[in-house]
Amino acid sequence: NDRPYDVEVPARKTLADTLREDCGLTGTHIGCEQGVCGSCTVLCDGEPVRSCLMFAVQCPGARIRTVEGLAADADRPHPVQEAFRRHGALQCGFCTPGFLMLLVGVLTGPDAADLDDERLREIVSANLCRCTGYRPILAAAEEAATLLAARRETPRPPE
């Protein structure tokens, strides 16, 4: 999240536990602790990863982005957060940070221009929402994809 953390952890401590306990970033949620639910998804050097499956000692010097690092400030949410709000895609909200980080990683990643709705549906299915309310999440994902694609295509004004 664009700030350095200097922490000392046992070799077997997961990235998820380290983020929560040593960095105070409790927005990263832990569900299954075995790589299935996706609640713990964060970005590691831009790639979505299951932080319950990584040891913190595997990522010294990596750029880790968590849900706390998405909004520019309280009044300026990330476009994916804004789409979730608009579509009511946060139900109990436990899984939401994982969905947000998954989608931000994918929609800003190298393959973002090649995503269609079917591929987006497949990507969203990687994370579990126990409220079974995938429709608003998918609607938000599709809207965010369209918005971010339009931004990519908008030429920057000359400096």
Ligand code: FES
């Ligand atoms: Fe990491 Fe479920 S807590 S995938």
Ligand code: FES
């Ligand atoms: Fe995802 Fe409830 S909103 S588990």
